[in-house]
Amino acid sequence: NDWEDHLAVKHFSVEGQLEFRALLFVPKRAPFDMFETKKKKNNIKLYVRRVFIMDNCEDVIPEYLSFVKGVVDSEDLPLNISRETLQQSKILKVIRKNLVKKCLELFDDIMEDADNYKKFYEQFGKNLKLGIHEDSTNRKKLSELLRYPSSQSGDEMTSLKDYASRMKDGQKDIYYITGESKQAVENSPFLEVLKKRGLEVLYMTDPIDEYAVQQLKEFEGKKLVSATKEGLELPEDEEEKAKFEEAKKTFEEMCKVVKDILGDKVEKVVVSNHVVSSPCCLVTGQFGWTANMERIMKAQALRDTSTMGYMAAKKHLEINPKHSIIVALYEKVQEDENDRAVKDLVMLLHETSLLTSGFSLEDPQVHAARIHRMIKLGLGVDEEADASLESEDMPGLEDAPAEVDEASQMEEVD
Numbered sequence: 001n002d003w004e005d006h007l008a009v010k011h012f013s014v015e016g017q018l019e020f021r022a023l024l025f026v027p028k029r030a031p032f033d034m035f036e037t038k039k040k041k042n043n044i045k046l047y048v049r050r051v052f053i054m055d056n057c058e059d060v061i062p063e064y065l066s067f068v069k070g071v072v073d074s075e076d077l078p079l080n081i082s083r084e085t086l087q088q089s090k091i092l093k094v095i096r097k098n099l100v101k102k103c104l105e106l107f108d109d110i111m112e113d114a115d116n117y118k119k120f121y122e123q124f125g126k127n128l129k130l131g132i133h134e135d136s137t138n139r140k141k142l143s144e145l146l147r148y149p150s151s152q153s154g155d156e157m158t159s160l161k162d163y164a165s166r167m168k169d170g171q172k173d174i175y176y177i178t179g180e181s182k183q184a185v186e187n188s189p190f191l192e193v194l195k196k197r198g199l200e201v202l203y204m205t206d207p208i209d210e211y212a213v214q215q216l217k218e219f220e221g222k223k224l225v226s227a228t229k230e231g232l233e234l235p236e237d238e239e240e241k242a243k244f245e246e247a248k249k250t251f252e253e254m255c256k257v258v259k260d261i262l263g264d265k266v267e268k269v270v271v272s273n274h275v276v277s278s279p280c281c282l283v284t285g286q287f288g289w290t291a292n293m294e295r296i297m298k299a300q301a302l303r304d305t306s307t308m309g310y311m312a313a314k315k316h317l318e319i320n321p322k323h324s325i326i327v328a329l330y331e332k333v334q335e336d337e338n339d340r341a342v343k344d345l346v347m348l349l350h351e352t353s354l355l356t357s358g359f360s361l362e363d364p365q366v367h368a369a370r371i372h373r374m375i376k377l378g379l380g381v382d383e384e385a386d387a388s389l390e391s392e393d394m395p396g397l398e399d400a401p402a403e404v405d406e407a408s409q410m411e412e413v414d
Contacts, residue, residue: 004028007120010106014098018091022099024070026106030123034067043069044099048077059092061099064131067124068103104141111145121147121157129212136215143219148202149182151195158202160219166200173225175232176202178210178292179358189356190227190283192276193234201227210293228290228357230283230316232274244273247321254330257337258317261346265315272318279323280349282357285314291358298360315359317350325349344370 006025013021043066045055050073060072076091107128111117121128131142147157152166163174175194179185185203194201204213213224225232236244248271255269262269266282275281284290289297294312319326329349332342351367354360361367376383 007116008106008110010102010109012102018094019075020072020095020098022070022072022102024068024099024102024106026068026110026120026124028119028123030067034127042066045071046077047071047073048079049073049075051079053077057092059089060096061103062096062131062135064127064134065100065103067127072099100135100138104138104145107145118157121145126206126208129206129208132212132216133208133214139216143216148176148204150203151186151191151201160202163200163202164220164222167222168199171199173223174202174219175199175225175227176204176213177227178204178213178290180292180295181205184358188227188358189275189278189281189353192278193274194227196276197234199234207296210290210296226290228283228292229286231286232283234274236273240273244271247271251319251321251326251330254333255319257333257342258319258346261343262317262350265350266317267314269317269319271321274318275320275323277323278320278353278356279325280317280319280353282315282350282353282359283318285316288312288314295358295360317353348374 005028007028008026010024011022013019042056042058042061042063044057044060046053046057046060061068072095074091074095077089107120110120125147128142128145132139132146135142143160145159147159149156150158150163152158160174167174177185177188177190179188182203182205185191185205191201204210213226216224218224251271255271259266259269267285272281274283282291289312321327329342329345332339332345336342348367348370351361351370373383376385
């Protein structure tokens with residue numbers, strides 16, 4: 001009972017081993033309760049020789065196409081049909097297969113008009129992504145219908161096919177990043193090296209993208225690679241490789257010190273060439289959750305906490321050997337690796353990279369205390385000025401002279 005005209009319509013009949021006629025409509029807007037669990041699963045009314053049989057036959061069309069409204073009139077199903085026989089019916093499987101095929105053809109027709117497709121995708125993009133997750137048979141066809149904003153598409157959205165046509169020479173993979181919003185992922189430290197090399201990155205900001213991309217491993221032979229996970233391989237020449245290997249050797253000892261300080265907060269600390277203007281970032285293991293997926297799972301109202309233990313992201317701290325903060329920290333480690341100032345700064349770097357990499361802080365209060373102490377140093381306020389206000393268990397600050405020296409180094413970086 002929609003008050004608006006439909007966006008598209010398809011009327012067809014199938015003849016051969018079995019006969020049926022169908023009329024399908026795509027509405028202009030998604031119903032507000034589209035993904036409610038208690039509502040009926042689809043909007044297709046089933047008739048047999050123009051006699052109405054039922055309007056909630058789950059086998060007629062898959063759940064991700066539940067927004068498509070229409071009628072199906074079959075010549076071959078028996079009139080005295082029960083739900084049990086419907087479930088066993090091979091005729092119904094053929095009808096379902098044909099309806100899905102015709103729906104995809106209908107979406108292709110909508111795609112020919114860019115404005116109409118934009119409206120359609122705004123309303124039903126989630127359904128197409130759910131289809132990628134659930135319907136392995138039509139995954140390839142559905143992947144051609146997907147649209148994403150990217151680092152080079154501006155305000156428009158781009159298809160995977162268009163992305164592939166713009167790929168640079170020597171680029172084998174399609175790069176993407178998942179996150180909470182376009183603004184959050186645009187300035188992510190993970191994109192620094194990709195942007196510097198002029199490589200396009202797809203922004204996936206819908207929670208369902210995390211599920212869809214796990215199923216959509218590749219598109220036209222090109223692998224989809226996450227920019228936030230370890231193992232991001234970029235084309236590099238021999239000179240770059242040699243410099244990177246040298247940096248690895250130089251900072252090897254410092255990586256061990258940082259790992260000892262952070263303990264089990266990170267799985268390992270490595271030198272990276274994936275960060276350009278940030279001192280460090282936290283990547284996740286190739287097969288665990290991304291930071292965004294961890295955020296989504298934590299937000300589930302009925303989540304199973306037992307999976308959080310083994311599926312939670314294994315974090316690897318990647319440091320940028322060219323950054324002035326890391327260079328200054330390296331010098332401090334060489335002087336005295338047990339200096340409390342080193343520990344405090346490593347903790348601060350870890351906490352800020354947690355935030356910039358999309359994770360949440362376990363203890364924001366401790367992080368805030370560290371920042372406040374840095375502000376005091378910057379303003380030249382005596383650290384003991386608020387001693388009477390502080391709680392006794394707040395992490396202590398290091399020796400004043402070492403910190404003042406560090407503050408001046410921070411100012412030089414700024």
